[in-house]
Amino acid sequence: xxxxxxxxxxxxxxxxxxxxxxxxxxxxxxxxxxxxxxxxxxxxxxxxxxxxxxxxxxxxxxxxxxxxxxxxxxxxxxxxxxxxxxxxxxxxxxxxxxxxxxxxxxxxxxxxxxxxxxxxxxxxxxxxxxxxxxxxxxxxxxxxxxxxxxxxxxxxxxxxxxxxxxxxxxxxxxxxxxxxxxxxxxxxxxxxxxxxxxxxxxxxxxxxxxxxxxxxxxxxxxxxxxxxxxxxxxxxxxxxxxxxxxxxxxxxxxxxxxxxxxxxxxxxxxxxxxxxxxxxxxxxxxxxxxxxxxxxxxxxxxxxxxxxxxxxxxxxxxxxxxxxxxxxxxxxxxx
Amino acid sequence: xxxxxxxxxxxxxxxxxxxxxxxxxxxxxxxxxxxxxxxxxxxxxxxxxxxxxxxxxxxxxxxxx
Numbered sequence: 001x002x003x004x005x006x007x008x009x010x011x012x013x014x015x016x017x018x019x020x021x022x023x024x025x026x027x028x029x030x031x032x033x034x035x036x037x038x039x040x041x042x043x044x045x046x047x048x049x050x051x052x053x054x055x056x057x058x059x060x061x062x063x064x065x066x067x068x069x070x071x072x073x074x075x076x077x078x079x080x081x082x083x084x085x086x087x088x089x090x091x092x093x094x095x096x097x098x099x100x101x102x103x104x105x106x107x108x109x110x111x112x113x114x115x116x117x118x119x120x121x122x123x124x125x126x127x128x129x130x131x132x133x134x135x136x137x138x139x140x141x142x143x144x145x146x147x148x149x150x151x152x153x154x155x156x157x158x159x160x161x162x163x164x165x166x167x168x169x170x171x172x173x174x175x176x177x178x179x180x181x182x183x184x185x186x187x188x189x190x191x192x193x194x195x196x197x198x199x200x201x202x203x204x205x206x207x208x209x210x211x212x213x214x215x216x217x218x219x220x221x222x223x224x225x226x227x228x229x230x231x232x233x234x235x236x237x238x239x240x241x242x243x244x245x246x247x248x249x250x251x252x253x254x255x256x257x258x259x260x261x262x263x264x265x266x267x268x269x270x271x272x273x274x275x276x277x278x279x280x281x282x283x284x285x286x287x288x289x290x291x292x293x294x295x296x297x298x299x300x301x302x303x304x305x306x307x308x309x310x311x312x313x314x315x316x317x318x319x320x321x322x323x324x325x326x327x328x329x330x331x332x333x334x335x
Numbered sequence: 336x337x338x339x340x341x342x343x344x345x346x347x348x349x350x351x352x353x354x355x356x357x358x359x360x361x362x363x364x365x366x367x368x369x370x371x372x373x374x375x376x377x378x379x380x381x382x383x384x385x386x387x388x389x390x391x392x393x394x395x396x397x398x399x400x
Contacts, residue, residue, distance in 0.1 A: 006370040007373075009370035009371075010377065013371050013378070014374045014377045014378050016374075017374065021382070181385060187386065188386065198389055
């Protein structure tokens with residue numbers, strides 16, 4: 001008994017400190033220029049709450065091309081739009097796809113944030129059923145968007161196998177009541193600029209030894225790396241990405257939100273053997289038609305960039321991102 | 336009276352002497368026993384575990400080249 005009382009008191013002190021820390025943490029956690037790889041749904045909620053207070057002119061949705069893969073956050077298209085005087089929020093993320101774009105848009109609108117316009121990209125590779133993001137929504141975004149999906153739409157989404165394990169349920173329950181725990185991935189990213197301290201230390205050592213730079217210099221994407229990346233089967237409504245692209249178009253029309261869709265820049269020199277044919281052109285035309293029918297302005301950047309503008313099949317260098325941002329800014333200014 | 340080692344623990348005489356004479360050790364010994372300090376130490380440990388723990392959230396697999 002003499003041991004239990006002080007122990008209970010110590011636990012009460014611990015819980016009180018955690019509760020105070022949680023309030024301070026949520027109030028002071030900084031906004032991020034873009035979503036990290038492992039962003040949490042708690043972080044998205046926090047960002048949306050801030051945007052409700054100060055709605056952005058434009059929300060950018062899509063995949064790693066607009067997120068700014070292999071370029072700094074300052075060199076991503078949304079950040080470059082900001083520099084051109086357009087208040088843009090970057091809600092694109094790595095592994096985006098039409099179903100992810102739709103889920104994010106639903107979550108944003110449901111939170112009460114209403115942007116003056118939306119910019120998103122449509123990447124031809126995501127119409128391939130073999131693409132990792134074809135029918136998979138980022139788990140944190142899925143947590144927010146799942147209640148907003150009709151049962152028919154939800155059936156098209158592939159949910160992770162481990163979503164209902166005891167571990168996953170416990171994790172969700174704790175995260176519901178404990179903000180610091182829920183946002184641990186975002187906190188680590190903010191502190192270390194990486195997924196965790198171990199990876200940050202690795203990156204630091206690679207920087208010191210030059211191993212990272214040597215590996216990047218040796219990494220030269222070959223055409224054969226992309227065999228099977230693009231599926232040239234004619235698109236129709238049975239394609240999950242085509243289905244959710246149309247859902248996005250319909251939602252934007254219903255909400256009367258003007259939108260610009262970018263047909264993702266594609267490295268045709270690198271991918272020539274796999275994409276330069278009438279089937280690819282027909283699928284691109286299908287997407288363009290679907291967007292235009294929904295009243296969405298299309299920036300066709302599919303062939304707008306040369307081989308030196310890419311890191312790989314579709315990710316743009318900083319200079320090319322700046323050119324794309326200029327084009328988007330010009331289109332936004334017209335509206 | 337001259338101090339001697341505990342029969343089962345060689346060197347225990349030295350440790351006992353340090354604990355009795357080192358003010359820092361005495362202070363820590365007394366403070367750690369206090370529930371408020373213990374609560375603060377537990378709090379620091381929990382926060383450190385969250386901040387420094389390994390990432391286990393990579394559940395979203397995507398392919399980039």
